[in-house]
Amino acid sequence: MARELEEVKWEKFKLGDLFRIKSNLQLNKNSFVFSENGEYPYFTRTVFNNGILGNVHYLDEEHKLKGNCLAVGMIAMRFFYMDKDFYAGQFTKRAIPIGFSLNSRLANYFITVLNKKSKIFQSSLVRNFEKVFKNEEVKLPVKNDGSIDFEFMTSFISELEARQISELEAYLVTTGLSDYVLTSEEEKFLEIFRENEVKWKKFKIGDLFEVNSYKKRFDANKVNILEEGHPYVVRTALNNGIRGYLKEDEEFLNEGNTISFGQDTATMFYQEKSYFTGDKIKIIKSKYKEFNKLNSHFFVSAMSKSFSTFAWGSSSFSISIIENQEIYLPIKNNEINFEFMETLISAIQKEIIKDVVLYTDKKIKATKKVVSNK
Template sequence: MNASLNEKLRAVKWGEYKLGDLFEINPTKYYRLANDKILSKSGITPLVSNASIANGVMGFSNLNPLNKGNSLSCSDTTLGAETMYYQKIDYIGYQHIQSLIPKFDRFNSAIAFFIISASHAATSNGQYDYGHKFNRKSMRKTVIFLPICDDGSIDFDFMESFIAELEAERVAELSAYLTVSGLDNYELSSEEENALKNYQFLKWDTYNLEKLFGKSTRGKRLKGDDRIAGTLPFVTAGEASEGISAYISNDVEVFEKNTTTIDMFGSAKYRNYKYGADDHVAVVHTEAVPMKAAIFVTSACHKAAHTGKFDYGHNFYAKDADALDIQLPTKDGKPDYDTMAALISAVQKLVIKDVVLYADRKIEKAKTITKH
């Protein structure tokens, strides 16, 4: 956060408010049906659960929404307000989800985000644990601090302008990153267009990983207590943080960037940085393959290895990587790395296009706000 925003926070007057005085807090209404009876691939109504990602939305339904939007939702089974989200549209609640309906008239996403941040701050000091959850009773009693006007009323203007400026700052950082990294160019080249157009006509062949890239390397165990804090990413099994469990300075084998890791469950990930790895990780040496083609190879490895065959009782190891056969586009009897790279580049541009356009729209909107 820049200095000017910090100065504004220091200069503002603050008042104490109980969430129960600001909101009607009651259990959400939900359907007493199995998930497969609620969720639908073609659904448009959000089903809000106690998930800590995706705004708490676990899927979508074709059933009628039972809870009003422009409100907050929060799980009563967590250790604080980390699952408090703004719900823009009407939704279906899940068990253990509380609905927070504002008792005041002026409410929108900006004000909601400010209140959510204040709620996070009020509930993140360790007062809740698995024996003392952030339930409905606790929510109602939770005291948060909000900016106030000279007459003692809530300063909604400040909250809205502060969130708008904060968002503009973050979007500007995103835009700068996209420009520096070259990701702001989302126009497809003729090569990329042709790669997408001819995808269905590609020739595929089966390739063995060891024959393509040599023997894979197994990482070495490094217990948590023995890890010394540093800057080298240390990769273990798991999906959280791309499997990076720590940053270390231990004297371990350092694997090169532009390589692929496959963990004990058969989950493959591309690494474009140097890293260490534990004994539940196999490193596939794709260093010599062009970067975007290596990403394609990683996807092929994941498809071949992450089939449910490997688990805690049957781990995926380097020997399994050496025996792994993957499907790749082929040309003249060899992997067609040029086509793979063009396909990944095209997909990247298609995905990033909406992000670039979103950033541009937000920046233009911010310019109009800061003029006032």
């Protein structure tokens, strides 16, 4: 970091001295047609996709808003950086810098600071937003002469970006996801799947897996959930079912290389490592030595599809119900075709990760260029 945070001086500034709030001349979305290759973003109150609902071609000069400013929707009160000229919908405003110019990194710094104030802005009436905004104070880094240290703010965000890109690059290499080029075998199996030329067979889950109860139930209200230790798997559909980590008696760890199954939600995830569980979790262990992390994605998808006809939460799935549920799997010579499953999953992963890797490569090159020019 160009300057250590401990060395930075901070001062409070009123937002009204930093930004001027302007209302946007609103353009009703029913008055035009969105276009995928439109050159102008259409900003609305959505909190997704940088607040952009879609893109449009040039409409008129009257409603076109000048970019390189911050835009905010009057419901969620979330700020976004609009680098290009844009059009806007109802109940949106702009925050235009006073006495300085934004760039993408400086904008990201201010967005982080301003979005921490969202609850304050949400608690005020829309008609009072500008007044509340002007009087709200934020802490910013300053130089020895008391002026805002915009250079530090830009450098700080730039170095954070470089660190994130470095970590992402390392992650892609470690996981093997940096390679997105399909092998001839992957291309062949992907084509077979797309052309619906796969031979399928129905199997009962109980013929493929042992369905076991957990070794011990750990009540979330009675354990210390940590950021390290062994995974603590519950019925959540988020984060691979992992709520956090526990340091408990390892005698009660459930076996890894299994599938965790939430009994009243039918949420299921492959668990590579040994894990503790919360309430109503079943441990599904394969009877086949070929079962692994890669083909587990195929099994989980097939099982999820099979259970999708049930009404979630209406009842708890018992061991017998799980065992008797049927799934379709690809076969070869009337046996489960593990090779096909693994090759297909590998191909799908590469297809999915391709755009991410290409985007990351561009970001890595751009970030290295910025860092080397400091």
